[in-house]
Amino acid sequence: MTGVLDDDSATGVDPSATLEPDVPRVASRTARWAAAGMATAAALVYVAFSWSQWRRWESPSWDLSIFAQLARRYAHLEAPIVTVKGADFNLLGDHFHPLLATLGIPYAIFPSAFTLLVVQALLFAVSVYVITRHAIRVVGLGIGLALGAAYSVSFGLVGAVAVQFHEIAFAVPLLAFSLVALTRERWVACAAWAAPLVLVKEDLGLTVVAIGLVLAWRSRERIGLWLAAWGAVWLVLTTKVLIPAMSKGGQWDYAGKIDLRHLVTHPWDAAIWFVDDGRKVITVLLLVAITGVIGLRSPLMLVAIPTLLWRMWSSNYGYWGHTWHYSAVLMPIAFVAMLDGIQLAGASPRAWLRRAAVMAPAVAVTVAVMLVPQLDIHRLGDPEFWRLSDRDAEARQVLALIPDDAVVESDIGLMSHVVDRTDVYYMGNEGNPAPDFVLLDTIAGGSGTGPGEAATWAEARHPGTTYELEYDEAGYELAVRTGG
Structure with a gap:
């Protein structure tokens, strides 16, 4: 059965126009069910890992306790005072994430820190659905499912699952929806999905600026510039006004992580700081590799630059590596950029670019699979991980x-x-x-x-x-x- 992949009658766009001649169209219902199956499988894997980790009393850091205490406060309609961080510590004075107030709803029903792990698993699974369905749309059912699987076990997502809940769990599906909408020329939807990112974490204001600029360049419409302005205003408002107002020290504490004065007076060091440590180089190379390299052909990769810059320019070496949760927001960017790059290269008159587009999915899948044994998620195959702790x-x-x-x-x-x-x-x-x-x-x-x-x-x-x-x-x- 063949047919359109989605109802685009309202936009007047024929979705099959973006497909390569040798890529069979997949019926919308088939694509939806296939993507839903992949998302369900991903959610089960994420929850299973989190559950085993939980019942074995494993705590990689204090972060889950911080966010659980925040959810508990919101569930009781209280200010987010998190004593784990300190007496009378308002967590909105640490990072600006008012969207996390929504955690109060599931937490009120299931008052457990484990609830947050399930929420994160479901949010990541939503992004798996979005990416998988778009992949099927672009490269067909079989390869699309393979890319969906690669995305679901990509180092950014499974790394985030392994270190338990963080606020960026909300950013991952928003980025997936926004960037897929951008590639499908749904400009308003792109902006609408990107706009709430400023309520997830203050640094994502820069990411919104980047999305807005790419949207403006590709659409040639003002909505992109408005989105960029929205991101810039919120970045300044949160770091200069809102966070300092709620912070004990009256300032945004993370400003000191980057020596901006040095970068202004010694701009040539900016490039050096990007590659002056092996962990930084590996992170960047893995990000490029997981796009099948063809992702570099897409302007959507520019959306990753703000996150990479603040991480690589930071004095905190914990930000530099590819593990933990810091690369989670890069995964939807990388995979949508790859699919966009495949479409752009597939339409190129250059034969080598068309060949690269054909090879890109295989490269991305290979990189994702090869990294799994290096990440905590591989413990799912270890019988010891399913046993209770000796204590x-x-x-x-x-x-x-x-x-x-x-x-x-x-x-x-x-x-x-x-x-x-x-x-x-x-x-x-x-x-x-x-x-x-x-x-x-x-x-x-x-x-x-x-x-x-x-x-x-x-x-x-x-x-x-x-x-x-x-x-x-x-x-x-x-x-x-x-x-x-």
């Missing part, structure tokens, strides 16, 4: 000793498992109040304390108080406040 019983026992609504000071070990029912403070922050309990994981929590030191540490941390070690098994320690 499972002890983790449950120590958590059962902490009553609801207690004040807890903790390392990252079990923090995300107690944050939903207590007021949690991170042990590494100054100015925390004396807690009712100190909860430490001396093996995997990053506390830096030795065995049996929870009470001693708490008393030294909070002079004038006394604590007693109530639990000490398998590396888990709980000290309870007894005086002061």
Whole structure:
């Protein structure tokens, strides 16, 4: 069965006009079901990984606890005061992400930090649907599904799943919708999907500027310039006004991560800082490779530049590599740029470009698959990953000793498992109040304390108080406040 891929009667555009002569058209219903199947499979994989990680008490960082506490506040219609970051710390004074207020809805129904992991999995799966369906539209059913699978296991997405929830989960589907709309010449839809990115994180204002400029160049209409202006205004407003107004220090703390003064006075260093570390070079090369290289032919790759610049110019080496969640927003850009590049090259009179367009999907799939063994997602094939932790019983026992609504000071070990029912403070922050309990994981929590030191540490941390070690098994320690 053949037919149009979508209802384009309102636009007057024949979608088959963008297809190469040797690419068979796929019926809209078939494309939808195939893409939905791929998205469902991706969601199941993401949730399965997150669930096993959760039940094994694994916490890569404190970030899940931060966002769970934020969701808890929003669920109770409160300001996003996140004590994990510090006493009276308003998280909107750290990063500007008001769109995360929507997390309050699912969290109110299922009040668990794990809920956020499911939300992130579903948001990523939505982007898988969008990318897969567009791939089928451009290169046909079989290759389109292969590209959808490659996208679903791309290093940016599975890296983000492995390090648990971050706000960029909302940006990934918005970028997918926006950029696909741009390639299909749906200018208003492109702008409409891109505009909310400024409410996900302040640096995405620059990404919106880039989308607006590419939209203006390709459409020759003012809507692109309006979108670019929207992104620029919000970038300035959030970093210069809104975040400083809600920040304890009265400033945007991340401004100091990039030495802009040095870049202005020594502009030749800009290129050097982009490649002065092997991790930076690998990240850029992998991004190019996963587009099948042909993505460089598309102006959509320009949308990736703002994210790459702030990461590579930052003094924080954690931003430079291709793991963690920092590359998640680059994945929809890379794959839509690749598909756009295939269409542009396929229409080129140059034979070598047409051959490159044919080879690009194979290159992208190969790169994505080859990277999987290097990423945490490969643990899904390890039987050990599906077994409970050797310390499972002890983790449950120590958590059962902490009553609801207690004040807890903790390392990252079990923090995300107690944050939903207590007021949690991170042990590494100054100015925390004396807690009712100190909860430490001396093996995997990053506390830096030795065995049996929870009470001693708490008393030294909070002079004038006394604590007693109530639990000490398998590396888990709980000290309870007894005086002061």
